[in-house]
Amino acid sequence: MTSTIVLEQVSKSFGKKTVLNNININVDAGQIFGLIGPSGSGKTTLVKIIVGMDHPSAGQVQVLHTQVPNLGLLQSIGYMAQADALYNDLTGKENLAFFASLYKLNKESQKKRIAYAADLVELTPHLTKKVQNYSGGMKRRLSLAIALIHDPPILILDEPTVGIDPELRKSIWEEINRLKNNGKTILITTHVMDEAEKCDQLAMVRDGEIISNGSPKDLKNHYNINSLEEVFLKAGGKKHENNRIS
Numbered sequence: 354m355t356s357t358i359v360l361e362q363v364s365k366s367f368g369k370k371t372v373l374n375n376i377n378i379n380v381d382a383g384q385i386f387g388l389i390g391p392s393g394s395g396k397t398t399l400v401k402i403i404v405g406m407d408h409p410s411a412g413q414v415q416v417l418h419t420q421v422p423n424l425g426l427l428q429s430i431g432y433m434a435q436a437d438a439l440y441n442d443l444t445g446k447e448n449l450a451f452f453a454s455l456y457k458l459n460k461e462s463q464k465k466r467i468a469y470a471a472d473l474v475e476l477t478p479h480l481t482k483k484v485q486n487y488s489g490g491m492k493r494r495l496s497l498a499i500a501l502i503h504d505p506p507i508l509i510l511d512e513p514t515v516g517i518d519p520e521l522r523k524s525i526w527e528e529i530n531r532l533k534n535n536g537k538t539i540l541i542t543t544h545v546m547d548e549a550e551k552c553d554q555l556a557m558v559r560d561g562e563i564i565s566n567g568s569p570k571d572l573k574n575h576y577n578i579n580s581l582e583e584v585f586l587k588a589g590g591k592k593h594e595n596n597r598i599s
C-alpha cells in the first residue's frame with residue numbers, strides 16, 4: 354500500500370502549552386482514516402498541520418511524498434475546515450465557481466464539477482441564493498462541496514457532518530465510500546461514534562496524544578467491548594499505556 358499522509362513525531366506547542374505530543378500517523382491511499390477525540394484534544398490543530406496551514410514545533414509531515422508545507426500540494430487536497438470559509442455576499446454557485454477558478458478548472462469542468470458537488474450536498478435548488486441567507490447546515494454542505502470541487506486525491510474533512518440531518522449524512526457517507534473505492538484518501542475528524550465505525554482506521558486523540566489506534570474492530574477486540582463509545586471511555590482512562598494494537 355502507498356502511504357499518502359505520513360506524520361513522524363509531530364509535536365506542537367502554543368507558548369508553553371503542548372497541544373500535540375509525538376504524533377505518528379500513516380494513512381494509505383483508498384483509506385478512510387478517522388481522528389476521534391474529545392473537544393480540545395488537538396484534532397483541528399493536527400489537521401491544520403497536515404494541510405500546511407500551521408507548522409509543527411517538531412517533526413515531519415508528508416502528503417503524497419511531498420514535504421508539507423508546499424503550495425503545489427493545495428491542488429491535491431480538498432480541505433473542509435470546521436469554521437466555514439465562505440463569501441456571504443456571493444451566491445452558492447458563485448462561491449463554487451470562485452474556488453473552481455482558483456484551482457484553474459476550465460469552463461467545461463467547472464460546470465460539471467459544480468453540478469456534481471451541488472447535487473451531492475443537495476444544494477442545487479439553492480445555488481442562486483446568497484450564502485448570507487443559508488442556514489448553518491447549508492453552509493456546512495456548501496463547504497463540503499467546495500472541498501470536493503477540484504476532484505482532489507486527498508480529502509481532509511474536519512467534522513463534515515455537524516449540523517447535517519441524518520438522511521443527508523447517510524448520502525454523504527455513501528459518497529465518501531465511493532470516493533474511497535476510487536482510491537481517494539480521506540481523513541476525517543468526528544465526535545460521532547457511528548461515523549467512527551465507518552472508518553477503516555481510527556486514531557483516538559486525547560490531550561494531544563494518540564492513545565489508541567487501529568481498525569474499529571481491532572479497537573473493540575482489544576478492549577473486549579462492543580461499542581466504540583465504550584472503547585473511547587475505556588481508552589481514555591489508560592492514556593499512558595502503549596495502545597498500538599494493530
Ligand SMILES: Nc1ncnc2c1ncn2[C@@H]1O[C@H](COP(=O)(O)OP(=O)(O)OP(=O)(O)O)[C@@H](O)[C@H]1O
Binds near residue numbers: 372397399
Ligand atoms: N492558535 C492557538 N493558540 C493557542 N492555543 C490554541 C490555538 N489553537 C488551538 N489551541 C489549543 O489547542 C488545543 C487543541 O485545540 P484543537 O482545536 O486542535 O482541538 P479539537 O480536538 O479540534 O477540538 P474540537 O473537537 O472542539 O474542535 C486546545 O486547548 C486549544 O485551546
